[in-house]
Amino acid sequence: MFGKLTLDAIPFHQPIIMGTLACVGLGGIVLLALITRFRLWRPLWTRWLTSVDHKAIGIMYIILAMVMLMRGFADALMMRSQQALASVGGAAGYLPPEHYDQIFTAHGVIMIFFMAMPFIVGLMNLVVPLQIGARDVAFPYLNNLSLWLTAAGAVLINLSLGVGEFARTGWLAYPPLSEAAYSPGVGVDYYLWSLQISGLGTLLAGINMITTILKMRAPGMTMMRMPVFTWTSLCANMLIVAAFPILTATLAMLSLDRYLGMHFFTNDGGGNPMMYVNLIWAWGHPEVYILVLPCFGIFSEVVATFSSKRLFGYKSMVYATVCITVLSFLVWLHHFFTMGSGANVNAFFGITTMIISIPTGVKIFNWLFTMYRGRVQFTPPILWTMGFLVTFTIGGMTGVLTAVPPADFVLHNSLFLIAHFHNAIIGGVVFGCMAGFNYWFPKAFGFRLDERLGKVSFWCWLTGFYLAFMPLYALGLMGMTRRLNHVDNPVWHVYLLVAMAGALVIFCGILAQIAQIAVSIRNRKALADLTGDPWNARTLEWSVSSPAPFYNFAETPRVSGRDSFWEAKVTGEAYRPPARYGAIHMPSNTGTGVILSAFATVLGFALVWQIWWLAIVALAGAIVVTIVHSFNENRAYSVPGDVVARTESAFQQQLTA
Numbered sequence: 001m002f003g004k005l006t007l008d009a010i011p012f013h014q015p016i017i018m019g020t021l022a023c024v025g026l027g028g029i030v031l032l033a034l035i036t037r038f039r040l041w042r043p044l045w046t047r048w049l050t051s052v053d054h055k056a057i058g059i060m061y062i063i064l065a066m067v068m069l070m071r072g073f074a075d076a077l078m079m080r081s082q083q084a085l086a087s088v089g090g091a092a093g094y095l096p097p098e099h100y101d102q103i104f105t106a107h108g109v110i111m112i113f114f115m116a117m118p119f120i121v122g123l124m125n126l127v128v129p130l131q132i133g134a135r136d137v138a139f140p141y142l143n144n145l146s147l148w149l150t151a152a153g154a155v156l157i158n159l160s161l162g163v164g165e166f167a168r169t170g171w172l173a174y175p176p177l178s179e180a181a182y183s184p185g186v187g188v189d190y191y192l193w194s195l196q197i198s199g200l201g202t203l204l205a206g207i208n209m210i211t212t213i214l215k216m217r218a219p220g221m222t223m224m225r226m227p228v229f230t231w232t233s234l235c236a237n238m239l240i241v242a243a244f245p246i247l248t249a250t251l252a253m254l255s256l257d258r259y260l261g262m263h264f265f266t267n268d269g270g271g272n273p274m275m276y277v278n279l280i281w282a283w284g285h286p287e288v289y290i291l292v293l294p295c296f297g298i299f300s301e302v303v304a305t306f307s308s309k310r311l312f313g314y315k316s317m318v319y320a321t322v323c324i325t326v327l328s329f330l331v332w333l334h335h336f337f338t339m340g341s342g343a344n345v346n347a348f349f350g351i352t353t354m355i356i357s358i359p360t361g362v363k364i365f366n367w368l369f370t371m372y373r374g375r376v377q378f379t380p381p382i383l384w385t386m387g388f389l390v391t392f393t394i395g396g397m398t399g400v401l402t403a404v405p406p407a408d409f410v411l412h413n414s415l416f417l418i419a420h421f422h423n424a425i426i427g428g429v430v431f432g433c434m435a436g437f438n439y440w441f442p443k444a445f446g447f448r449l450d451e452r453l454g455k456v457s458f459w460c461w462l463t464g465f466y467l468a469f470m471p472l473y474a475l476g477l478m479g480m481t482r483r484l485n486h487v488d489n490p491v492w493h494v495y496l497l498v499a500m501a502g503a504l505v506i507f508c509g510i511l512a513q514i515a516q517i518a519v520s521i522r523n524r525k526a527l528a529d530l531t532g533d534p535w536n537a538r539t540l541e542w543s544v545s546s547p548a549p550f551y552n553f554a555e556t557p558r559v560s561g562r563d564s565f566w567e568a569k570v571t572g573e574a575y576r577p578p579a580r581y582g583a584i585h586m587p588s589n590t591g592t593g594v595i596l597s598a599f600a601t602v603l604g605f606a607l608v609w610q611i612w613w614l615a616i617v618a619l620a621g622a623i624v625v626t627i628v629h630s631f632n633e634n635r636a637y638s639v640p641g642d643v644v645a646r647t648e649s650a651f652q653q654q655l656t657a
Helices: 016-035 041-049 054-085 095-131 140-162 187-215 228-260 274-305 314-327 330-340 343-371 380-402 405-411 416-445 451-478 490-522 564-571 591-607 611-630 641-656
Strands: 584-587 636-639
Touching: 016 054, 016 343, 041 054, 054 095, 054 140, 054 416, 054 490, 095 140, 095 187, 095 274, 095 416, 095 564, 140 187, 140 490, 140 591, 187 228, 187 591, 228 274, 228 314, 274 330, 274 343, 274 380, 274 416, 314 343, 330 343, 330 405, 343 380, 343 405, 380 405, 380 416, 380 451, 416 451, 451 490, 591 611
Parallel strands: none
Antiparallel strands: 584 636
């Protein structure tokens, strides 16, 4: 009746896991008790869970990313401490090999799919409609569904911690190790279904954002008047729509191998494991740019705002972004030069990898020239940007080094590669997310974040990063390979100790960030943004109150230039109220996304454990809910003009005061 699920699936014999589960369970009980105590269930349901407001959805994406950052970083701390302890005197450390393998797999999957992706999609949701003068995204219900499908995938991957196991294959689950013959447990199945469900949500979000940008821009906002963040979001979402179907098809074929005994990626029966490797990286390298391109847009907005200058080389920025978007599909083979494709193939992909670094270099020089002779204000967002400029440049140089096939033959699968990858992802994506978080936080919540603690967090992250990953470059050159849970070379021990110390310093940065949020909430009156424009910024999102009203703009703005809001402030036309306020058409909330994601979670769990009757019930429930939703004609409502007038009048009074 319960398929492969038995009581043995709960790891009672592993105290680390059981202790973690106890803490999570206790925290959940406390959270539910507080929600009940303060009677927050109704506002939680009506204002958040069922909301189709792009701003609320963006905030929930970012909350999910923050929670999964804690989970993923806990895995990183365990890896670093395990290697430091198990690298001297023949010590075995405290993590069994099978647990360690699950940890490094979960770390990669969580940080890419459930931390970086939700953070980026959350920032795009929060900001892009405001930047282009739209009232919401093109498909509000689809936006809500995308969020909750992503959350369903995150729930599944966390369920694997306490019921069963997670994959022991590495974050890309290469066959034949991920095939049923070598991974007969449910770990790879948790991997497959969590990524399939969340990947569907990401694909829907990409379609939604592309449609929004192309079809809902304010009058006068031509493509070459769009903010750079909107441009990078457009290109990133085009990559999502082009690349994520590859991931879906690849994981579907692996599922057919595991569930129905097919031979897409087996060594026999006509299959080929290298086909999987090609396909997964044909998605995987565009995924790197899906993450980093929006961050490039964030840095562009931050640099222009805090240098009090127009962005240098706007057109070259746009062309460089589009160039990266196209070239990102021509470099995937550099991840496996050692597969034996031959010198000509390796040379082609080595050259394209070097070429793709050129438009990135153009962007870096544009940011530097924007800051040159500008009045740079050293706020947390600009600090994260400057940290990125140094760190990402180092990561880019080591990337070009590994793009040389003979060098890659030496460095492949070594810790040098791990250091390079984190150099690019932490220096580019994490620093970009943190810059955007500090920059747009007032627009989301109506008050700024505490600057002092923001700077403490930045310096801990920056210092910790170099302590944690520079030793890995050295270890990689010494020959230490990745994914080792213990080593016997005493020379490597001191490097691993320094790397562990770096992880602890980053942990201090995360704690400082939590404290920054808590202190800012406590001091929100002193940090309040009463003007809607705390940074004297240049783009349309800063032309409305903070937090932005649920309808975004009382009157659709008209755009006459590239920095439209800045120009309006210069000419004195900013904040000028219209003669009269008309009614506004807005989408209604819906609980369908939450309900469908609940069915998706149950369906994924049932497929993992092969509980076929439960899978049929969950799938049937999802179909019924979808059909019922299709008959719902109450999908929008009208906001009366007098309600809009009162809201805008209150904002005008704040400005006057």
